[in-house]
Every structure is written in structure tokens, then in C-alpha cells.
Amino acid sequence: MSRKLVIIGAGMASGRLLEHLVDAAPGAFDITLFGAEPRGNYNRIMLSPVLAGDKSYDEIVTHDAAWYRAHGITTRFGEPVVKIDRRARRVITAAGPTGYDALVIATGSAAFFIPVPGNDLPGVVGFRDMDDVETMLQAARRGGEAVVIGGGLLGLEAAAALRAQGMEVTVVHLMGHLMERQLDEAAGYLLRKELESRGITVLCDAHTRAILGHDRAEAVALEDGRVIGADLVVMAAGIRPETRLAVDAGLHVERGIVVDDAMHTSDPHIFALGECVEHDSVVYGLVAPLYDMAAVLAKTLTGHEARFRPPAISTRLKVTGVELFSAGDFATGEGREDIVFRDPARGIYKRLVLRDDRIIGIVMYGDTADASWFFDKLTCGEDIAPIRDTLIFGPAFQPGQEPASATAALPGTAEICGCNGVAKGSILAAIRAGATSLAEVKARTGASASCGGCAGLVEQILADTLGADFEAPQVQPVCACTDLGHDDIRRLIRAQKLKSIPAVMQEAGWKTSCGCHLCRPALNYYLLCEWPLEYRDDAQSRLVNERNHANIQRDGTFSVMPRMWGGMTTPAQLRAIADAAEKYDVPAVKVTGGQRIDLLGVKRDDLPAIWADLNAAGMVSGHAYSKGLRTVKTCVGTDFCRFGTQDSTGLGIRLEKILWGSWTPHKVKLAVSGCPRNCAEATCKDVGIVCVDSGYEVGVAGAAGMDLKKTEPLARVATEDEAVDLTVAFIQLYRENARYLERPYRWVERIGMDWVRARVVEDEAERAALIERFELSQSVYRKDPWAEQARPEYGPRKWQPLADLTLEAAE
């Protein structure tokens, strides 16, 4: 007599289990299949193509009524099981009890609805089953706006499909880049770029505060105050194992229903598989391990021994036109090596993570043709040492072939320069016609003449073709993470409108996953200078002084220096400084060369408090720690001095109030002297103004540090306003063109005073544009960082310890 087998849940795992059972032991079981949905087993992973309109429901059905009939399986679809009665070994539905000898729970998982107000409004849906898809398709037919919460696999498939159906789609993602569990930042960036090119708006680091609406969802409100219109809200922020029946039945349940290697639950007559289970503390959501579980459980049920072993898992995104693959562990680390291949022109990124000459992680974007070849090597742990040099190029270059450069493998029709449409063949023709350098190829073909992103490829073609005759020009790279120099990077940021550090690293072909202490501060500066409104300053890419808004000292304490506009102060401010010095036990108080007072040896923990005290007395940060404006040194000028010709203190204060808070490639110091006696020592500053009877002599590019250099005259002007304009325009020109950590005198030495004068002095339109761009940037950065850092919301996160274990009782 056949055993009574009851299965709860008609999903992909139970569908696969049924196939194994009817194959291996036809007639051994009297099977009843319960499903809460009014449908049978269908291929849930194909819901995205159905939503996108690429497939119909009928095409994704895996088992139809005829199949169940042919194998004698009783189906009870649309009849949810409400209870498991373990003692009597039966399950209860609205129609009454059904007895079992063996029970399989395969209830899957449900969408996790993030706990925000409005998450239960009509118009808010998950993306788990055919009903959800139908709800979304109905909404899409009406058009309008959709917001997808969650930028993981599921959310992005939904977003792309809804966009294909004609909706305006915004993805709201909590993390810094898309699909962070499967992709590194570089691949996440490429994916975002592709989705944005389809008209999908992507918001990362975005926290949902509430879903707004009266009778149904109308908009999504974010923590930062933005409100996005939404006729449809798709919750794709994760899944939750559906364990309610098991919990009620008193089975052992953690995050999922706990099963052993053979898929037993804590009750010997009850088994479980699929997304509802937890095996060895892991809950699975991808289909491959679920199929493995089905095979194991079929063996267990038919009396054979089998053990479930967690498999290597790989991921692909099912969005038409997006090639993306990820598998294994792709974190960087000691003992691990990366092989990275980037082809910025074609938007290709491939990264293999190796450990002990074996592939342990794979991330591919743009070209995944070789994914299965790599994944094979990962799963069987093949020793790749013999083919390491050519591994990244895939099976086409194996085995025994000479290591070939990526460009040598390209056909003549391959486009090298995307901006000017130059193919490899044209570049080869230019080389055959006598071009031997990048500059000559550029002049003859136009390749790399625009954004310059393909310069490396052109040089590689030159090297492939000319061999030893080609000498690559010696550009000093920014650091070991890249071959490109500072100027190349800035040009790329402008030409390709790159607005994040991962974007620059991808397009410029960075060799490391997230840079180093040399390149990250430089990139952060270039981005905030180029895109003041769009780019958000990255505190983690700043070195200690700029991150902590104070100068670190050799013993780990900090120095604190309030701003004294133009070197002027008041008794009240001096009193506040004295009070702060006493209150915080400041060991040294020093008058500086920049006409300010330095409090040295302040403990890190005290920084926010001492700033708050100084703020309360009306003082702000002196930025004595920044690559930015430091001081404007002045003499007392016409106010008091019998020789003074102009109001030098007034001009100094005015300049400082305009310039403070701005970030520059290196520090910037100014001075204004009231007469040619030059008491403020203006002739050795980055910008120095010397007042004379007839007006103002503006000099730039002086130095009095490692080098000593007199300023060079920029112009002589009649009015204070003109002197201010020249100063601001010069500093903006410096901000936009100098290399990071290059002082103005070095920069001017390199590019020439004539070039500077032509833009700042002679071309009035350019001068006005420079001033306008400076003001735009200052609308963001002209603010006191101390006041910001001392605010309570910064305190706990940045300045206080994460925990204080000195207070724990000793054992």
C-alpha cells in the first residue's frame, strides 16, 4: 500500500521534488499537493519576463493539470492549509482534515514589507507571485509613476520590466550601490549607468520614511525630505521565510524551519525544503540550492541516504540587454589576488578573485560569455596557476597560446575611440603611414582627441604594432592604483560627466577595488570641484585632519584654531579662547604666523565641545587643517597706520569672508598690505595684494615654505572690487586646473603666467564665468564645519566610542 504524502506549497522546490519522486518511485506515494495560489507549479524565476511582456504566463507553467493527472497527484489549489495537527498526523484546510504519513512543508517566502507608515495602502505590492505581476501589469496599463523599494536582483528586474511597460520608474536603494550583495562597486556603477540610460531614476543611500496617500499609494517620502510620486510601490527589500504553519505546529524554527542534511525537521514525519527552511544557519533564496534540496529530499523519502551540501551560488540578472554575472566571494583581502579587466569604451568589467591559485569569486559585467567557464573552475577548485597569465581572456585564449594583449585580440572594425568613431583599423593605418606616438595618432585619426579615455588603448595598439620601437610617454600616475596622471583623470571626469569615485575608477580602469590613501582624497577633490551641487563630499576619502576638522599632533591630540577674520579679534573672543584653553586643559597656546591663536594638544573626545564653546562666542573654524583657504593676513592700513594708502584690513576681511570654506588642490594663503612697506608680507603668498595710492597691485604664485619665491604681478587695478574679482577668478582657475597637492606657485610655473593672465585678466567673460562657478561652489561649502560636526546627530556616530567596556564588571 502506498504511503500518504502531503505537500504544502506548489512552488519551484516542490515541483522539482515531485519530478524526482514520480521518476524514482512511481506509485510509491499517494500524493496530495496543497497550494494557496489558485495555480499549479510555475517557474517563478520567469516572473520578470512576464512582467516585461517578453513571455506569457502559459509559457512559464512547469506542470499543468494533465501532468498531475497522468502521475496520479491530487491537487488542491486555492485551498490554503491553516493548521498542522502533528499528533493526529493531518493537515487542516477549510474543507476539513487530510491525513499524512509524511508531510513536506514547502511554503516558500513572502516579500518583506519594510515597516514604514503606509506600507499597507492599496497600490503597494510585493513581487513574489503571479497575482503581484497582474497587479503591476494593471497599474502599468494606466501609465504613471512607479517606485521600487530595493535595488537588489528582484527590485531591478521589476524596475526594468515596469520601465519597459512604459512607467516612469524610480529605484530607492538603502545602500551605496546597486545589488551590493552580488556586485562590487565597479559593476554596480556600470549597472546603474545602464538603467539610467533607459530612463530609470536610481537613488542610492536613500532611506524610505513613509508611503503617502489617502485611499491608495500616491507618493514615497524619503528621510532626506524628497517626495517621489508613485501610483505603484513595489516592495523588493528582501524576503522572509514563510514559517507560520511550522511555528504554530511547534516545530524548531529559527529564521527558517530548521532542517538537517537529509531535510528532516524536528518532527520525524515532517520534512521541509525551499526558501522556508534554514540549513546550517543559512536561508537560501536562489533556485540552484533549492533544486539540490529537492533531489536530497526525494532520496530521503524513498529510503536512500543523501546529504544536502551548500553549493557555490551564482547570480545573473534577467534584464534584457544587461549582461551581469556574479559568483562566490569577491571581497578583497590578504592572500587574495585580483585579476581585473576593464574596457571602459565598451562598458566591460571582469574581475576574478584568486586564493591559492584557485578562483573563489567572479564578478562580470557587460560580457558574460565566459561566465560558465570561470564558474566551472570555481566550483571544482581547479588550480589555475598554469594558465594564470591569460585566464581573464577566457577559453578562446587557452591553452598554449601566447599571452595576447586585449587590443591585439580585437578585429580591425572594433571601435577604439567612441567619441570620434575611430576603429582599430584606422589607427593601424595611421601607424603604417608613419605615426609613432599617441600625439601623431591623435592628429591623424582624431582618436583620443576628445575625452581621452581611449588613450591607453591607442598606446597599447602602438605597442602591439611597433613593439620595442614604441616608447610610452612618461606620465606620472596618480598612484599605483592607476596608470593615468592627474590631468587625464580630470579630463575624463569632465568629458564623461563622472560624478562618483566608483565611476571614475571604472572609466579610468583602476587596478584596485577602492583606491588608496593617495588617490581617494584626490578624486574626492576633483569631483567636488567639478560637480559642487551633485557630488557629495566623501568623509571616508579624506585624510585625518580634513575628516576631523583639526590638525593631528604627534601624540594623537589635535590642535584647534578659530578663524580671526583678517587677523582682527576682540577682547570677548580672546576671553572665550582663554576660557576654552583652561576648561579643556589645553597644554599650549600659540600665536601663529597667520595672525591667529592656536590651541595645541586638545584631546579628540573634547573637539566637539570646545568647538561648541568657540561657536557660542561667535567664532568659526579657521580651516588651519585644510587644503583650502587658510588665512588672509593684513596690516592695519588706513584705519590706524600713518603710511596706509587703502583699507587693507577691510579688504582682507572681505576676501576671507568670500573665500572661506572653499576646497582647493592645496592650501591657499593670502595677505593684504596697506602700503609698499608690505608689513603683511604679501609678496610671498599664493595671492598677495599690495595697496598703493592709485589702487591695488595683485600678485600671485608666491611661496615662503619649502621654496622661497616672490609673487608675480597679475594686474594693477584701481578699485577694491576689481582686486576682489581678480583674486576670486585666479583661485577658481587654480581650483579647476591644478593637480591635487600642487601649490599655486608650482602650478603657475608649469602652465605659465601668460596662460593665467589671458583667462583671469584679459578675457572678461571668462573672468566672470570663473567667479560665477566659484560662487556656485561656495553656495555649498561656505559654512562652518565645526558647527555642523558639533551638532548632536554627529556626536554619537563620529566622536563617541562605539562601546565602553571599561565599565563592564570584571569576572
Add this chain to the structure above:
Amino acid sequence: MSSTIESTTRPATAAAGKGDMGRWIDIAALDDIPPRGARVIRTRLGCIAIFRTHDDRVFALDDRCPHKGGALSDGLVHGHAVTCPLHAWVISLEDGRVQGGGEGRVGTHMVRVAAGRILIDASLATRNAA
């Protein structure tokens, strides 16, 4: 292979060493540390820096550079390494070794992440100078 469902796994232990395995103290949420950042915890034997890397791994090291004692928690975090704020020594977060030829090694401690919480080896709370 593909899926409409997200895979969820419990992150594995990020560091290993001696200590009473299995006893952990929950000290904070992972999100209390910015990615590529660090915060410190105070213990009786000095500060320990807890680092969160770009890939959301967490490491715990003594907050002292072997060179001149710089606070590594104020360094710049890149990959699984940190650059000391004082003289730019680069320290591996994985094993505390100085990279690129410097002498010395920074002590590492057991830490792990579970369900978005940072857990540290319980013995750090009870250790004493004695």
C-alpha cells in the same frame, strides 16, 4: 542560473584567534560605522578600532600603529587595509601586519557580524592588565 529571489546568508566570522569561542557581546549595529570607516571601543587594556570595509566586512585591531602609536581608527580605509594618519604606514586589517616593509604587527581580535549587529569576543570586556 538566475532567480527572482534574494539570497540571504549569515555573514561568517570575520576574524579568528584565541579566546572563549562562542561567547560574544553585541556592541553596536553595523550601520553605526560608516562604510570604509572605523569607530573605537574602550577596554581596560586600551582602545580597539572596529573597521567596516567597503564590502561590509568588520575587523577589530588595537588602535595603535606599531610605528609611532598613531590612532588607526582615524586612518583612511581602503580594501582590507588602513593607512595610519600619522606617517601613512599601511596595515592589513586581516592580520595586523605592516604592508610594504615596516616592522611590527598590530594585535587583532575576534569580531563578527550577525543579523546586522557587531559582536565581539566577550573576553575583551573582562580582560585586565593583571
